[in-house]
Amino acid sequence: MDISALLKRVRFYITVPTCVHCGERLDYEDRVFCPDCRSRYENVKLRNCSRCAKILSKCSCPNDYLDAHLVHRLIKIVRYVSSLEDLPQNRLVFSLKRENRDDVAALCAEELASAIRASIEDPSAFVLTYVPRRGSARRKYGVDQARILAEHIARLLGLPVIHALRSRARAPQKKLDAKQRRENAVFLGRRGVDLSGKRVLLVDDIVTTGASMGAAASVLRGLGAREIVGVCLAIAYKDPFVPFEKPPHFA
Numbered sequence: 001m002d003i004s005a006l007l008k009r010v011r012f013y014i015t016v017p018t019c020v021h022c023g024e025r026l027d028y029e030d031r032v033f034c035p036d037c038r039s040r041y042e043n044v045k046l047r048n049c050s051r052c053a054k055i056l057s058k059c060s061c062p063n064d065y066l067d068a069h070l071v072h073r074l075i076k077i078v079r080y081v082s083s084l085e086d087l088p089q090n091r092l093v094f095s096l097k098r099e100n101r102d103d104v105a106a107l108c109a110e111e112l113a114s115a116i117r118a119s120i121e122d123p124s125a126f127v128l129t130y131v132p133r134r135g136s137a138r139r140k141y142g143v144d145q146a147r148i149l150a151e152h153i154a155r156l157l158g159l160p161v162i163h164a165l166r167s168r169a170r171a172p173q174k175k176l177d178a179k180q181r182r183e184n185a186v187f188l189g190r191r192g193v194d195l196s197g198k199r200v201l202l203v204d205d206i207v208t209t210g211a212s213m214g215a216a217a218s219v220l221r222g223l224g225a226r227e228i229v230g231v232c233l234a235i236a237y238k239d240p241f242v243p244f245e246k247p248p249h250f251a
């Protein structure tokens with residue numbers, strides 16, 4: 001065993017990582033999920049988009065709101081189901097927002113990087129930016145999850161991250177209705193940022209109505225971006241084309 005593998009193993013046993021979903025201690029071979037929760041998560045990832053029939057990680061359909069804000073493609077991995085708390089994908093999003101676990105961010109970023117490679121012909125033609133977290137939430141939880149995801153993805157794809165936006169939202173989006181979300185989602189371009197002619201991958205952890213990502217995209221357009229592709233771990237919107245079904249484990 002070489003020294004870096006040894007250090008990795010020592011670090012593993014010192015930090016005692018637990019399954020992000022059920023909280024059980026992980027074995028050294030496990031990553032983020034224990035084997036049971038992993039197989040549930042892999043199962044969730046196989047769900048199809050009802051517009052294009054591809055599995056979500058191969059689909060880049062936006063919702064109508066994003067489409068109207070010139071985000072014509074949205075890359076994603078799973079569907080977040082807000083009425084059912086106990087789902088592995090929900091725990092991943094929760095952990096990204098609250099726990100600042102490097103293994104969780106790394107796993108999500110790897111899945112997103114391969115989804116980006118699968119949906120975009122030439123990722124190297126893009127720059128990355130992210131939908132920044134509201135300042136008070138960032139201070140409370142000590143993490144800007146979209147920024148962390150963007151930085152991990154950037155390393156994997158060899159792309160630059162541009163810190164293009166600042167959040168001016170007053171309240172958490174979570175408790176607001178669609179109209180309030182649109183009013184609350186206020187972003188400003190950072191001074192000196194010029195995206196003229198650039199193709200931009202815009203990263204967020206979750207897209208619910210698209211209000212935040214749509215507003216962020218409009219500001220990026222104002223900074224000169226010529227194309228914006230959304231990237232998120234989870235979508236929470238219900239597809240208007242097909243009635244929403246419960247995932248198999250909760251049928």
Ligand SMILES: [Zn+2]
Nearest residue numbers: 019022034037
């Ligand atoms: Zn588990």
Ligand SMILES: [Zn+2]
Nearest residue numbers: 049052059061
């Ligand atoms: Zn689709």
